[in-house]
Amino acid sequence: MGARGPQPRLSVEQVVTAAIEVLDAGEQVSVRAVAGRLDVRPNTIYTYLPDKSALDSAVADRLLEMAGLDLLAGRRAWRRRIADYAVALRTVLLERPGAISLFHSAPMNGAAALTVGERLLDAFGHAGLCDEDSSRASYAVMTYVLGAIALSDADAGTEPERAARLAAVPAAAFPRIARTAPVAATWNGEKQFRWGLDQLLDGLVSR
Amino acid sequence: MGARGPQPRLSVEQVVTAAIEVLDAGEQVSVRAVAGRLDVRPNTIYTYLPDKSALDSAVADRLLEMAGLDLLAGRRAWRRRIADYAVALRTVLLERPGAISLFHSAPMNGAAALTVGERLLDAFGHAGLCDEDSSRASYAVMTYVLGAIALSDADAGTEPERAARLAAVPAAAFPRIARTAPVAATWNGEKQFRWGLDQLLDGLVSR
DNA sequence: CCTAAACTCTGTACGGTGTACAAACTTTGG
DNA sequence: CCAAAGTTTGTACACCGTACAGAGTTTAGG
Numbered sequence: 001m002g003a004r005g006p007q008p009r010l011s012v013e014q015v016v017t018a019a020i021e022v023l024d025a026g027e028q029v030s031v032r033a034v035a036g037r038l039d040v041r042p043n044t045i046y047t048y049l050p051d052k053s054a055l056d057s058a059v060a061d062r063l064l065e066m067a068g069l070d071l072l073a074g075r076r077a078w079r080r081r082i083a084d085y086a087v088a089l090r091t092v093l094l095e096r097p098g099a100i101s102l103f104h105s106a107p108m109n110g111a112a113a114l115t116v117g118e119r120l121l122d123a124f125g126h127a128g129l130c131d132e133d134s135s136r137a138s139y140a141v142m143t144y145v146l147g148a149i150a151l152s153d154a155d156a157g158t159e160p161e162r163a164a165r166l167a168a169v170p171a172a173a174f175p176r177i178a179r180t181a182p183v184a185a186t187w188n189g190e191k192q193f194r195w196g197l198d199q200l201l202d203g204l205v206s207r
Numbered sequence: 208m209g210a211r212g213p214q215p216r217l218s219v220e221q222v223v224t225a226a227i228e229v230l231d232a233g234e235q236v237s238v239r240a241v242a243g244r245l246d247v248r249p250n251t252i253y254t255y256l257p258d259k260s261a262l263d264s265a266v267a268d269r270l271l272e273m274a275g276l277d278l279l280a281g282r283r284a285w286r287r288r289i290a291d292y293a294v295a296l297r298t299v300l301l302e303r304p305g306a307i308s309l310f311h312s313a314p315m316n317g318a319a320a321l322t323v324g325e326r327l328l329d330a331f332g333h334a335g336l337c338d339e340d341s342s343r344a345s346y347a348v349m350t351y352v353l354g355a356i357a358l359s360d361a362d363a364g365t366e367p368e369r370a371a372r373l374a375a376v377p378a379a380a381f382p383r384i385a386r387t388a389p390v391a392a393t394w395n396g397e398k399q400f401r402w403g404l405d406q407l408l409d410g411l412v413s414r
Numbered sequence: 415c416c417t418a419a420a421c422t423c424t425g426t427a428c429g430g431t432g433t434a435c436a437a438a439c440t441t442t443g444g
Numbered sequence: 445c446c447a448a449a450g451t452t453t454g455t456a457c458a459c460c461g462t463a464c465a466g467a468g469t470t471t472a473g474g
Contacts, residue, residue, distance in 0.1 A: 100311070104357055104360070105361065109372055114376060114381050117383075118382075131386060131390070135387040135391055136390060136394075136402050139394045139403070140402075140406060140407070143354040143358055144351050144407070145354075146354050146357070146358065147358075148354070150310075150353070151346075151354075154310065154311050155315075157314065169321060174322075174325045175325075176325050176338075177325050177328065179338060180328065180341065183338070183342035184342055192346060192347075195347070196343065196350060198410075199410035199413075200351070202413055203407050203411070203413065204406045
Protein backbone atom coordinates (compact mmCIF):
# COMPACT_ATOMS: atom_id res chain seq x y z
CA MET A 1 0.00 0.00 0.00
CA GLY A 2 0.85 3.55 -0.63
CA ALA A 3 2.71 5.30 2.23
CA ARG A 4 6.19 5.69 0.85
CA GLY A 5 7.89 8.73 2.38
CA PRO A 6 8.77 9.25 6.05
CA GLN A 7 5.85 8.70 8.36
CA PRO A 8 4.11 12.01 9.12
CA ARG A 9 5.00 13.72 12.38
CA LEU A 10 1.48 15.10 12.70
CA SER A 11 -2.12 14.38 11.79
CA VAL A 12 -5.08 16.50 10.81
CA GLU A 13 -6.50 15.89 14.26
CA GLN A 14 -3.40 17.28 15.93
CA VAL A 15 -3.43 20.31 13.66
CA VAL A 16 -7.05 21.01 14.52
CA THR A 17 -6.34 20.53 18.21
CA ALA A 18 -3.52 23.04 18.01
CA ALA A 19 -5.87 25.48 16.28
CA ILE A 20 -8.37 25.09 19.11
CA GLU A 21 -5.58 25.84 21.58
CA VAL A 22 -4.84 29.00 19.63
CA LEU A 23 -8.49 29.96 19.94
CA ASP A 24 -8.46 29.14 23.64
CA ALA A 25 -5.52 31.51 24.04
CA GLY A 26 -7.72 34.27 22.65
CA GLU A 27 -5.89 34.60 19.35
CA GLN A 28 -7.18 34.22 15.82
CA VAL A 29 -6.55 30.99 13.96
CA SER A 30 -3.69 31.60 11.56
CA VAL A 31 -1.52 29.10 9.77
CA ARG A 32 1.54 30.57 11.42
CA ALA A 33 0.09 30.49 14.93
CA VAL A 34 -1.01 26.87 14.56
CA ALA A 35 2.34 25.85 13.10
CA GLY A 36 4.17 27.64 15.87
CA ARG A 37 2.26 25.72 18.51
CA LEU A 38 3.29 22.48 16.80
CA ASP A 39 6.95 23.50 16.50
CA VAL A 40 6.80 23.29 12.78
CA ARG A 41 7.26 25.67 9.87
CA PRO A 42 4.01 27.18 8.49
CA ASN A 43 4.26 25.31 5.18
CA THR A 44 4.01 21.99 6.94
CA ILE A 45 0.36 22.64 7.65
CA TYR A 46 -0.27 22.38 3.93
CA THR A 47 0.85 18.77 4.01
CA TYR A 48 -2.26 17.95 6.01
CA LEU A 49 -4.81 20.43 4.71
CA PRO A 50 -5.08 21.92 1.23
CA ASP A 51 -5.58 25.52 2.29
CA LYS A 52 -6.67 27.84 5.04
CA SER A 53 -10.37 27.44 4.40
CA ALA A 54 -10.03 23.68 4.83
CA LEU A 55 -8.41 24.33 8.18
CA ASP A 56 -11.23 26.69 9.07
CA SER A 57 -13.80 24.06 8.12
CA ALA A 58 -12.11 21.39 10.17
CA VAL A 59 -11.85 23.66 13.21
CA ALA A 60 -15.47 24.72 12.85
CA ASP A 61 -16.48 21.09 12.78
CA ARG A 62 -14.53 20.42 15.94
CA LEU A 63 -16.29 23.31 17.65
CA LEU A 64 -19.67 21.87 16.67
CA GLU A 65 -18.55 18.67 18.32
CA MET A 66 -17.22 20.38 21.44
CA ALA A 67 -20.63 21.92 22.06
CA GLY A 68 -21.82 18.42 22.91
CA LEU A 69 -23.52 16.39 20.22
CA ASP A 70 -25.18 14.27 22.89
CA LEU A 71 -27.42 17.18 23.75
CA LEU A 72 -29.06 16.80 20.36
CA ALA A 73 -29.64 13.08 20.70
CA GLY A 74 -31.44 10.90 23.18
CA ARG A 75 -35.11 10.60 23.82
CA ARG A 76 -35.67 13.93 25.51
CA ALA A 77 -38.27 16.33 24.17
CA TRP A 78 -37.33 17.58 20.72
CA ARG A 79 -37.50 21.18 21.82
CA ARG A 80 -35.11 20.75 24.70
CA ARG A 81 -32.66 18.90 22.54
CA ILE A 82 -32.47 21.73 20.06
CA ALA A 83 -32.45 24.54 22.60
CA ASP A 84 -29.85 22.92 24.83
CA TYR A 85 -27.48 22.28 21.97
CA ALA A 86 -27.98 25.76 20.58
CA VAL A 87 -27.19 27.37 23.92
CA ALA A 88 -24.16 25.14 24.38
CA LEU A 89 -22.86 26.01 20.93
CA ARG A 90 -23.36 29.68 21.66
CA THR A 91 -21.28 29.35 24.81
CA VAL A 92 -18.49 27.46 23.07
CA LEU A 93 -18.26 30.05 20.33
CA LEU A 94 -18.63 33.19 22.40
CA GLU A 95 -15.94 31.99 24.78
CA ARG A 96 -13.55 32.02 21.83
CA PRO A 97 -13.39 35.32 19.98
CA GLY A 98 -12.59 34.62 16.38
CA ALA A 99 -14.30 31.24 16.39
CA ILE A 100 -17.44 32.44 14.67
CA SER A 101 -15.61 33.79 11.65
CA LEU A 102 -14.48 30.26 10.87
CA PHE A 103 -18.04 29.40 9.90
CA HIS A 104 -18.12 32.05 7.22
CA SER A 105 -15.03 31.09 5.27
CA ALA A 106 -16.13 27.62 4.24
CA PRO A 107 -19.18 25.38 3.98
CA MET A 108 -19.97 23.05 6.84
CA ASN A 109 -19.49 19.50 5.63
CA GLY A 110 -17.55 17.76 8.39
CA ALA A 111 -18.65 14.77 10.40
CA ALA A 112 -19.98 16.82 13.29
CA ALA A 113 -21.92 19.10 10.94
CA LEU A 114 -23.55 16.06 9.37
CA THR A 115 -24.40 14.66 12.78
CA VAL A 116 -25.96 17.95 13.81
CA GLY A 117 -27.97 17.96 10.60
CA GLU A 118 -29.10 14.39 11.03
CA ARG A 119 -30.19 14.92 14.62
CA LEU A 120 -31.97 18.14 13.85
CA LEU A 121 -33.94 16.28 11.19
CA ASP A 122 -34.76 13.64 13.74
CA ALA A 123 -35.87 16.20 16.30
CA PHE A 124 -38.17 17.93 13.85
CA GLY A 125 -39.51 14.57 12.79
CA HIS A 126 -40.52 13.96 16.40
CA ALA A 127 -42.11 17.39 16.36
CA GLY A 128 -44.39 16.17 13.61
CA LEU A 129 -42.89 17.82 10.57
CA CYS A 130 -42.66 16.13 7.19
CA ASP A 131 -39.32 15.52 5.53
CA GLU A 132 -39.23 18.68 3.49
CA ASP A 133 -40.31 20.92 6.35
CA SER A 134 -37.82 19.22 8.66
CA SER A 135 -35.04 19.97 6.23
CA ARG A 136 -36.03 23.59 5.84
CA ALA A 137 -36.54 23.94 9.59
CA SER A 138 -33.10 22.52 10.34
CA TYR A 139 -31.46 25.06 8.12
CA ALA A 140 -33.57 27.88 9.54
CA VAL A 141 -32.44 26.97 13.04
CA MET A 142 -28.77 26.84 12.10
CA THR A 143 -29.26 30.17 10.38
CA TYR A 144 -30.70 31.76 13.48
CA VAL A 145 -28.18 30.25 15.86
CA LEU A 146 -25.08 31.14 13.86
CA GLY A 147 -26.51 34.54 12.98
CA ALA A 148 -27.22 35.36 16.59
CA ILE A 149 -23.75 34.36 17.67
CA ALA A 150 -22.17 36.38 14.89
CA LEU A 151 -24.17 39.47 15.82
CA SER A 152 -23.40 39.05 19.51
CA ASP A 153 -19.77 38.92 18.61
CA ALA A 154 -19.79 41.95 16.34
CA ASP A 155 -21.85 43.97 18.79
CA ALA A 156 -19.50 43.13 21.62
CA GLY A 157 -17.53 46.03 23.01
CA THR A 158 -17.54 46.80 26.68
CA GLU A 159 -20.83 47.09 28.52
CA PRO A 160 -20.60 50.87 29.20
CA GLU A 161 -19.65 51.42 25.55
CA ARG A 162 -22.83 49.79 24.39
CA ALA A 163 -24.91 51.73 26.90
CA ALA A 164 -23.30 54.96 25.74
CA ARG A 165 -24.11 54.21 22.11
CA LEU A 166 -27.74 53.56 22.98
CA ALA A 167 -27.97 56.70 25.05
CA ALA A 168 -26.59 58.68 22.12
CA VAL A 169 -29.50 57.78 19.85
CA PRO A 170 -31.49 60.97 19.14
CA ALA A 171 -34.88 60.34 20.72
CA ALA A 172 -36.62 62.85 18.47
CA ALA A 173 -35.71 61.06 15.24
CA PHE A 174 -35.94 57.52 16.63
CA PRO A 175 -38.55 57.55 19.37
CA ARG A 176 -39.24 53.82 19.37
CA ILE A 177 -35.57 52.96 19.65
CA ALA A 178 -35.12 55.41 22.49
CA ARG A 179 -38.17 54.03 24.26
CA THR A 180 -36.99 50.43 24.01
CA ALA A 181 -33.32 51.07 24.68
CA PRO A 182 -33.30 49.06 27.92
CA VAL A 183 -34.32 45.98 25.97
CA ALA A 184 -31.83 46.62 23.19
CA ALA A 185 -29.12 46.79 25.82
CA THR A 186 -29.66 43.09 26.48
CA TRP A 187 -29.81 41.98 22.85
CA ASN A 188 -26.55 40.13 23.08
CA GLY A 189 -27.55 38.16 26.14
CA GLU A 190 -28.59 34.56 26.45
CA LYS A 191 -32.15 35.49 27.30
CA GLN A 192 -32.68 37.24 23.97
CA PHE A 193 -31.01 34.30 22.24
CA ARG A 194 -33.39 31.80 23.82
CA TRP A 195 -36.40 34.05 23.25
CA GLY A 196 -35.80 34.39 19.54
CA LEU A 197 -35.08 30.71 19.16
CA ASP A 198 -38.29 29.88 20.98
CA GLN A 199 -40.33 32.08 18.68
CA LEU A 200 -38.71 30.55 15.65
CA LEU A 201 -39.43 27.03 16.88
CA ASP A 202 -43.02 28.05 17.61
CA GLY A 203 -43.39 29.20 14.03
CA LEU A 204 -41.72 26.15 12.59
CA VAL A 205 -44.10 23.68 14.21
CA SER A 206 -47.25 25.78 13.94
CA ARG A 207 -48.39 24.50 10.60
CA MET B 208 -14.74 78.29 13.84
CA GLY B 209 -12.38 75.44 13.75
CA ALA B 210 -11.23 74.44 10.26
CA ARG B 211 -7.66 75.60 10.14
CA GLY B 212 -5.60 73.39 7.86
CA PRO B 213 -6.12 72.92 4.11
CA GLN B 214 -9.67 72.05 3.21
CA PRO B 215 -10.10 68.28 2.87
CA ARG B 216 -10.01 66.84 -0.63
CA LEU B 217 -12.46 64.11 0.30
CA SER B 218 -15.33 63.32 2.65
CA VAL B 219 -16.47 60.24 4.50
CA GLU B 220 -19.28 59.94 1.97
CA GLN B 221 -16.84 59.83 -0.92
CA VAL B 222 -14.71 57.25 0.85
CA VAL B 223 -17.73 55.04 1.43
CA THR B 224 -18.85 55.46 -2.17
CA ALA B 225 -15.42 54.39 -3.37
CA ALA B 226 -15.63 51.35 -1.11
CA ILE B 227 -18.98 50.43 -2.65
CA GLU B 228 -17.40 50.72 -6.09
CA VAL B 229 -14.72 48.31 -4.94
CA LEU B 230 -17.43 45.89 -3.84
CA ASP B 231 -19.24 46.34 -7.15
CA ALA B 232 -16.03 45.40 -8.93
CA GLY B 233 -16.13 42.10 -7.08
CA GLU B 234 -13.15 42.83 -4.85
CA GLN B 235 -12.92 42.92 -1.08
CA VAL B 236 -12.97 46.26 0.70
CA SER B 237 -9.40 47.08 1.67
CA VAL B 238 -7.92 50.38 2.70
CA ARG B 239 -5.51 50.22 -0.21
CA ALA B 240 -8.16 49.41 -2.79
CA VAL B 241 -10.39 52.25 -1.63
CA ALA B 242 -7.49 54.70 -1.54
CA GLY B 243 -6.38 53.62 -4.98
CA ARG B 244 -9.79 54.36 -6.41
CA LEU B 245 -9.61 57.86 -4.92
CA ASP B 246 -6.07 58.50 -6.22
CA VAL B 247 -4.76 58.89 -2.74
CA ARG B 248 -2.25 57.13 -0.55
CA PRO B 249 -3.71 54.54 1.88
CA ASN B 250 -2.92 56.60 4.98
CA THR B 251 -5.21 59.38 3.82
CA ILE B 252 -8.22 57.22 4.57
CA TYR B 253 -7.34 57.48 8.24
CA THR B 254 -7.95 61.20 8.12
CA TYR B 255 -11.64 60.50 7.60
CA LEU B 256 -12.16 57.28 9.53
CA PRO B 257 -10.37 56.11 12.67
CA ASP B 258 -9.71 52.55 11.52
CA LYS B 259 -10.76 49.77 9.20
CA SER B 260 -13.69 48.66 11.30
CA ALA B 261 -15.13 52.17 11.16
CA LEU B 262 -14.89 51.98 7.39
CA ASP B 263 -16.60 48.61 7.47
CA SER B 264 -19.38 49.99 9.66
CA ALA B 265 -19.93 52.94 7.35
CA VAL B 266 -20.03 50.75 4.26
CA ALA B 267 -22.40 48.30 5.94
CA ASP B 268 -24.69 51.18 6.79
CA ARG B 269 -24.66 52.34 3.18
CA LEU B 270 -25.60 48.83 2.06
CA LEU B 271 -28.56 48.81 4.46
CA GLU B 272 -29.63 52.05 2.81
CA MET B 273 -29.11 50.77 -0.72
CA ALA B 274 -31.50 47.90 -0.08
CA GLY B 275 -34.26 50.50 -0.03
CA LEU B 276 -35.40 51.87 3.29
CA ASP B 277 -38.71 52.87 1.73
CA LEU B 278 -39.68 49.23 1.57
CA LEU B 279 -39.80 49.18 5.36
CA ALA B 280 -41.93 52.30 5.63
CA GLY B 281 -45.32 53.29 4.30
CA ARG B 282 -48.70 51.98 5.26
CA ARG B 283 -48.46 48.58 3.64
CA ALA B 284 -49.05 45.45 5.64
CA TRP B 285 -46.35 45.02 8.28
CA ARG B 286 -45.45 41.57 7.01
CA ARG B 287 -44.87 42.70 3.46
CA ARG B 288 -42.75 45.59 4.62
CA ILE B 289 -40.43 43.33 6.54
CA ALA B 290 -40.29 40.56 3.95
CA ASP B 291 -39.73 42.92 1.02
CA TYR B 292 -36.90 44.73 2.72
CA ALA B 293 -35.31 41.49 3.87
CA VAL B 294 -35.36 40.08 0.35
CA ALA B 295 -33.98 43.31 -1.09
CA LEU B 296 -31.17 43.36 1.45
CA ARG B 297 -30.36 39.78 0.64
CA THR B 298 -30.07 40.66 -3.04
CA VAL B 299 -27.89 43.69 -2.40
CA LEU B 300 -25.50 41.68 -0.25
CA LEU B 301 -25.35 38.50 -2.30
CA GLU B 302 -24.62 40.51 -5.44
CA ARG B 303 -21.47 41.73 -3.73
CA PRO B 304 -19.22 38.98 -2.43
CA GLY B 305 -17.37 40.27 0.57
CA ALA B 306 -20.18 42.60 1.59
CA ILE B 307 -21.53 40.34 4.29
CA SER B 308 -18.27 40.13 6.18
CA LEU B 309 -18.49 43.88 6.79
CA PHE B 310 -21.34 43.26 9.20
CA HIS B 311 -19.21 41.06 11.41
CA SER B 312 -16.32 43.40 12.05
CA ALA B 313 -18.23 46.18 13.77
CA PRO B 314 -21.54 46.97 15.44
CA MET B 315 -24.34 48.48 13.40
CA ASN B 316 -24.91 51.98 14.65
CA GLY B 317 -25.15 54.13 11.53
CA ALA B 318 -28.11 56.23 10.43
CA ALA B 319 -29.52 53.55 8.14
CA ALA B 320 -29.22 50.90 10.83
CA LEU B 321 -31.15 53.12 13.21
CA THR B 322 -33.80 53.73 10.57
CA VAL B 323 -34.14 50.02 9.96
CA GLY B 324 -34.49 49.47 13.69
CA GLU B 325 -37.06 52.19 14.10
CA ARG B 326 -39.17 50.95 11.22
CA LEU B 327 -38.99 47.35 12.34
CA LEU B 328 -40.29 48.46 15.72
CA ASP B 329 -43.09 50.30 13.97
CA ALA B 330 -43.97 47.27 11.86
CA PHE B 331 -44.14 44.98 14.87
CA GLY B 332 -46.19 47.56 16.68
CA HIS B 333 -48.72 47.36 13.85
CA ALA B 334 -48.58 43.59 14.21
CA GLY B 335 -49.84 44.01 17.76
CA LEU B 336 -46.68 43.42 19.75
CA CYS B 337 -45.84 45.34 22.89
CA ASP B 338 -42.70 47.44 23.11
CA GLU B 339 -40.51 44.78 24.64
CA ASP B 340 -41.60 42.07 22.26
CA SER B 341 -41.21 44.43 19.31
CA SER B 342 -37.66 45.11 20.33
CA ARG B 343 -36.80 41.47 20.73
CA ALA B 344 -38.59 40.60 17.50
CA SER B 345 -36.68 43.24 15.56
CA TYR B 346 -33.38 41.82 16.68
CA ALA B 347 -34.51 38.27 15.98
CA VAL B 348 -35.40 39.25 12.42
CA MET B 349 -32.07 40.97 11.80
CA THR B 350 -30.39 37.92 13.26
CA TYR B 351 -32.16 35.59 10.88
CA VAL B 352 -31.69 37.79 7.82
CA LEU B 353 -28.00 38.44 8.30
CA GLY B 354 -27.39 34.86 9.37
CA ALA B 355 -29.11 33.48 6.29
CA ILE B 356 -27.13 35.73 3.99
CA ALA B 357 -23.88 34.82 5.69
CA LEU B 358 -24.60 31.11 5.37
CA SER B 359 -25.65 31.46 1.74
CA ASP B 360 -22.37 33.15 1.10
CA ALA B 361 -20.22 30.59 2.92
CA ASP B 362 -22.07 27.69 1.34
CA ALA B 363 -21.61 29.14 -2.12
CA GLY B 364 -19.37 27.15 -4.42
CA THR B 365 -20.54 26.15 -7.84
CA GLU B 366 -23.84 24.34 -8.22
CA PRO B 367 -22.37 20.95 -9.24
CA GLU B 368 -19.90 21.21 -6.38
CA ARG B 369 -22.69 21.46 -3.87
CA ALA B 370 -24.59 18.62 -5.49
CA ALA B 371 -21.46 16.47 -5.36
CA ARG B 372 -20.97 17.17 -1.66
CA LEU B 373 -24.55 16.17 -0.94
CA ALA B 374 -24.26 13.02 -3.02
CA ALA B 375 -21.13 12.08 -1.10
CA VAL B 376 -22.97 11.91 2.23
CA PRO B 377 -22.99 8.28 3.40
CA ALA B 378 -26.64 7.27 3.39
CA ALA B 379 -26.12 4.52 5.93
CA ALA B 380 -24.83 6.81 8.66
CA PHE B 381 -27.02 9.79 7.81
CA PRO B 382 -30.25 8.43 6.36
CA ARG B 383 -32.34 11.53 6.97
CA ILE B 384 -29.82 13.79 5.31
CA ALA B 385 -29.61 11.49 2.33
CA ARG B 386 -33.37 11.30 2.07
CA THR B 387 -33.81 15.08 2.14
CA ALA B 388 -30.81 15.97 -0.01
CA PRO B 389 -32.94 17.49 -2.79
CA VAL B 390 -34.28 20.05 -0.33
CA ALA B 391 -30.85 20.74 1.14
CA ALA B 392 -29.64 21.48 -2.39
CA THR B 393 -31.88 24.55 -2.42
CA TRP B 394 -30.99 25.83 1.04
CA ASN B 395 -29.19 28.85 -0.30
CA GLY B 396 -32.06 29.92 -2.52
CA GLU B 397 -34.53 32.74 -2.05
CA LYS B 398 -37.40 30.33 -1.47
CA GLN B 399 -35.76 28.85 1.61
CA PHE B 400 -34.90 32.36 2.79
CA ARG B 401 -38.53 33.48 2.55
CA TRP B 402 -39.83 30.26 4.06
CA GLY B 403 -37.69 30.54 7.16
CA LEU B 404 -38.48 34.21 7.57
CA ASP B 405 -42.18 33.46 7.29
CA GLN B 406 -42.00 30.83 10.00
CA LEU B 407 -40.08 33.17 12.25
CA LEU B 408 -42.62 35.94 11.74
CA ASP B 409 -45.41 33.46 12.44
CA GLY B 410 -43.80 32.58 15.73
CA LEU B 411 -43.11 36.18 16.66
CA VAL B 412 -46.73 37.28 16.38
CA SER B 413 -48.32 34.10 17.71
CA ARG B 414 -48.42 35.07 21.33
C1' DC C 415 20.35 -4.94 -2.57
C1' DC C 416 19.87 -0.78 -4.68
C1' DT C 417 17.84 2.61 -7.19
C1' DA C 418 13.96 5.43 -8.07
C1' DA C 419 9.64 7.02 -6.81
C1' DA C 420 6.86 9.03 -3.32
C1' DC C 421 6.34 11.56 0.64
C1' DT C 422 7.44 15.11 4.52
C1' DC C 423 9.43 19.13 5.91
C1' DT C 424 12.12 23.48 5.47
C1' DG C 425 14.13 27.98 3.50
C1' DT C 426 13.08 31.55 1.02
C1' DA C 427 10.21 34.66 -1.06
C1' DC C 428 6.13 37.26 -2.94
C1' DG C 429 2.16 39.96 -2.70
C1' DG C 430 -1.40 41.20 0.25
C1' DT C 431 -3.30 43.30 4.70
C1' DG C 432 -3.94 47.18 8.57
C1' DT C 433 -1.63 51.03 10.43
C1' DA C 434 2.06 53.71 13.14
C1' DC C 435 5.18 57.65 12.69
C1' DA C 436 7.57 61.65 11.17
C1' DA C 437 7.95 65.03 7.83
C1' DA C 438 6.13 68.28 4.23
C1' DC C 439 2.67 71.29 3.10
C1' DT C 440 -1.52 74.40 3.42
C1' DT C 441 -4.62 77.17 5.64
C1' DT C 442 -6.35 80.23 9.27
C1' DG C 443 -6.64 82.60 14.07
C1' DG C 444 -4.43 85.72 17.16
C1' DC D 445 3.32 87.53 10.45
C1' DC D 446 3.81 83.63 12.99
C1' DA D 447 2.27 79.73 15.27
C1' DA D 448 -1.24 76.32 15.72
C1' DA D 449 -4.11 73.02 13.48
C1' DG D 450 -5.19 70.22 9.87
C1' DT D 451 -4.20 67.22 5.40
C1' DT D 452 -1.40 64.34 2.78
C1' DT D 453 2.60 61.55 1.84
C1' DG D 454 6.85 58.34 2.35
C1' DT D 455 8.53 54.95 4.70
C1' DA D 456 8.26 51.16 7.53
C1' DC D 457 6.65 47.24 10.43
C1' DA D 458 4.33 43.13 11.56
C1' DC D 459 1.20 40.06 10.10
C1' DC D 460 -1.26 37.15 6.69
C1' DG D 461 -1.82 33.02 3.09
C1' DT D 462 0.89 30.35 0.17
C1' DA D 463 3.93 29.18 -4.04
C1' DC D 464 8.25 26.87 -5.17
C1' DA D 465 12.54 24.51 -5.03
C1' DG D 466 15.30 21.54 -2.55
C1' DA D 467 16.83 18.46 1.24
C1' DG D 468 15.99 14.47 3.66
C1' DT D 469 13.54 9.92 4.63
C1' DT D 470 11.17 5.85 3.69
C1' DT D 471 9.44 2.15 0.90
C1' DA D 472 8.34 -0.55 -3.60
C1' DG D 473 10.10 -2.78 -7.57
C1' DG D 474 13.65 -4.64 -10.46
